[in-house]
Amino acid sequence: MPDIVPNDSALGCSVAGGYRELPPTLIVTMSMSKRRQHFTLLHELGHHLQRTHIDLGRTVLRHKDRVGFEDAACDAFAASVLLPDDMVDDACVAYGGVTAQTAVDLFEASNASRAAIAVRIAGRLKGAGAVAVVNESGVVTFAAARGSIFPPARGSDQSSNPLIRAALAGSGAGNLWTRDDAQILYSTGHSSNQLYGQAAWVGDRLIAIMVDEAAPWRTFSPPRDFTAVRTPVSWDGPGPFDREQLTEKRCDSCFLVKHVSQFSADSTACKECA
Numbered sequence: 675m676p677d678i679v680p681n682d683s684a685l686g687c688s689v690a691g692g693y694r695e696l697p698p699t700l701i702v703t704m705s706m707s708k709r710r711q712h713f714t715l716l717h718e719l720g721h722h723l724q725r726t727h728i729d730l731g732r733t734v735l736r737h738k739d740r741v742g743f744e745d746a747a748c749d750a751f752a753a754s755v756l757l758p759d760d761m762v763d764d765a766c767v768a769y770g771g772v773t774a775q776t777a778v779d780l781f782e783a784s785n786a787s788r789a790a791i792a793v794r795i796a797g798r799l800k801g802a803g804a805v806a807v808v809n810e811s812g813v814v815t816f817a818a819a820r821g822s823i824f825p826p827a828r829g830s831d832q833s834s835n836p837l838i839r840a841a842l843a844g845s846g847a848g849n850l851w852t853r854d855d856a857q858i859l860y861s862t863g864h865s866s867n868q869l870y871g872q873a874a875w876v877g878d879r880l881i882a883i884m885v886d887e888a889a890p891w892r893t894f895s896p897p898r899d900f901t902a903v904r905t906p907v908s909w910d911g912p913g914p915f916d917r918e919q920l921t922e923k924r925c926d927s928c929f930l931v932k933h934v935s936q937f938s939a940d941s942t943a944c945k946e947c948a
Contacts, residue, residue, distance in 0.1 A: 709785055713756060717752040719752075720752060724747065771799075774873055778881075792806070792807055793818045799885055803823050806881070823858070824860065826858045832858070837856035840853060849875070853872075925946075
């Protein structure tokens with residue numbers, strides 16, 4: 675399709691494409707790079723497989739957030755086809771784990787898009803963290819996460835994140851930017867705790883890796899709690915008071931972001947996975 679995929683993109687896909695059931699048709703926008711088109715086509719093929727394979731379909735139906743789960747599964751499928759396990763293993767082992775240089779090496783060694791690379795290396799993080807693809811203005815074009823870290827939203831401006839700000843101020847490909855005070859910014863006015871971050875330019879996009887501990891590029895990187903920015907919300911009652919507003923959290927088992935009502939008290943796994 676020339677640019678926009680009307681009606682067919684209503685699935686809420688993380689990619690600019692669509693899947694049409696009758697007749698089964700994979701749709702991709704022409705404006706994307708060839709690398710991103712490959713990722714999108716495989717993602718949409720994933721939707722076709724989910725809807726025509728009984729076991730895969732049953733797996734989707736077991737989740738309350740069926741659309742979110744199916745879309746995440748299609749991302750994982752597309753990324754795994756483009757970047758096989760042995761290729762990802764080789765790119766990680768040289769640095770003792772996932773680093774920004776891992777992303778650069780995978781981009782140079784394959785025809786995979788940066789979105790596919792983000793999905794694959796997010797899955798190889800040793801703990802909770804996020805991988806974001808950011809344009810030259812500091813806006814997120816794609817993000818993936820693992821564990822309890824919420825990824826930055828697509829379209830969100832992360833230029834105030836110290837890691838992103840440092841990389842945007844730099845110049846030239848091949849450079850790595852490392853910070854110990856990276857923070858993901860959310861539309862609620864909240865932020866993540868301070869994270870260990872590393873970023874590198876991969877073509878004309880920046881790939882930023884942010885983890886809460888066990889950063890491979892550091893010899894010692896313990897978690898640092900209570901460094902998040904919190905915006906208090908006022909409530910009317912017998913006596914005015916402030917309280918943090920938390921409406922969503924990420925499940926450590928299925929990695930989906932769900933309403934807090936879908937979690938038991940203090941549980942890191944949603945009721946569906948527990």
